[in-house]
Amino acid sequence: MKKIAGWTLAGLLLCPIIAAAASVPSLPKGYSSWKKSERKIETDKKSLFFGIHYIYAEKKAVKGYQAGNRFGEGSTIVVDYFNIKEGSTADGSKNMIVLMRKDKRHKETGGWLFAGYGADGKPSGLDPVSTCFGCHQKDAAQREYVISTKKDFKL
Numbered sequence: 001m002k003k004i005a006g007w008t009l010a011g012l013l014l015c016p017i018i019a020a021a022a023s024v025p026s027l028p029k030g031y032s033s034w035k036k037s038e039r040k041i042e043t044d045k046k047s048l049f050f051g052i053h054y055i056y057a058e059k060k061a062v063k064g065y066q067a068g069n070r071f072g073e074g075s076t077i078v079v080d081y082f083n084i085k086e087g088s089t090a091d092g093s094k095n096m097i098v099l100m101r102k103d104k105r106h107k108e109t110g111g112w113l114f115a116g117y118g119a120d121g122k123p124s125g126l127d128p129v130s131t132c133f134g135c136h137q138k139d140a141a142q143r144e145y146v147i148s149t150k151k152d153f154k155l
Contacts, residue, residue, distance in 0.1 A: 024115045024123040027097060031056045031078045037152040041089065052082040052091050055148050064102075065150040069143035075102040077146065094119040098132070100146070109133040110145040 005079075014037035044050060056078045057065060064071030077100045083092035096115040104111045109128055116126030126132070136145040143149065 013135075025099070025101070025113070027099065027117060027121050028058070028078065029075060031058070031076075032080075034058045034078070035062050035153055035155075037148065038154070040152065041084070043084075049081065051084050051095065052089075052120070053079050055079050057153065060102075062153075062155065064144075064146075065148075065153060066155055069140075069146050069149060070145055071102045071146065073104060074101050094107070096124065097121060098126075110137065112136075112145055120129055 032130075034056040039054060041052050042049045043136045050109075058076045060072050061075040061077050064075045074109060079098045080094060081096045081098070082094050084090070085092040096119060098116070099113070099115045101115075102111060103113040106113050110133065112133075114126075114128035114130075114132040116124040116131070118124050133145070136147060140147045
């Protein structure tokens with residue numbers, strides 16, 4: 001009886017973790033062939049985004065940038081983050097990937113689905129509300145919560 005109770009408790013504790021992992025979409029295949037931003041570098045070591053990053057926008061997102069950051073449902077943006085090579089400003093190893101997809105069902109994050117991945121493309125367990133949306137809300141509420149703009153691309 002104790003074994004059954006223990007397994008039941010373990011299952012209940014793991015359910016939210018499993019459900020959260022299941023709700024994270026896979027990274028879009030071929031996103032690196034989408035419209036790519038200029039190279040962006042953040043040198044502040046205290047910043048969560050310290051390093052180098054590139055933004056990729058699929059066709060709907062490109063139209064959203066061209067329309068002054070007014071994005072249609074399904075617009076998808078992926079950002080690859082890289083370390084800075086020691087002693088230089090060259091791209092080092094990839095350290096994370098993030099995804100934003102316009103999805104009106106995600107009201108708690110301004111109508112955007114946010115997801116984080118490790119360098120291997122596997123979900124990182126990132127909490128989109130506390131980790132992502134706070135900054136997007138603070139820095140880009142007037143631009144539909146997208147920090148980047150068409151200036152970041154050659155459009």
